[in-house]
Amino acid sequence: MMPGGGRCAACKYLRRRCPSDCIFSLYFPANDPQRFARVHKIYGASNVAKMLQQLPANLRAEAADSLSFEARHRVEDPVYGCVGIIHRLHQQIQNAETQLAKTQAQLFGFINTIID
Incomplete structure (x- = not known):
């Protein structure tokens, strides 16, 4: 009680x-x-x-x-429930990793331009 x-x-x-x-x-x-x-x-x-x-x-x-x-x-979300949330979070992580890789490549390009 x-x-x-x-x-x-x-x-x-x-x-x-x-x-x-x-x-x-x-x-x-x-x-x-x-x-x-x-x-x-x-x-x-x-x-x-x-x-x-x-x-x-x-x-x-x-x-x-x-x-x-x-x-x-x-x-x-009767079809996916929590799995849908997990999937969306994985997509966000992948997008962030892709953006980080692009930013790092640009940064290294700028650094190489300055050094050369």
């Missing part, structure tokens, strides 16, 4: 009582209902509960954050 006696976002969404040992309460607070809604839409509440329960307590917050991140991007 959430501090103050309220229900977590998961229990509110699922319309159930929030038990004191609720697996969701620490990771899906009532003030961010969309976080759980997206995770539930992509993974399902029972699957998320199973995943969290199988992890050591010290890894659950990070897992919930990862599930939330992936779910948010999967809702925004």
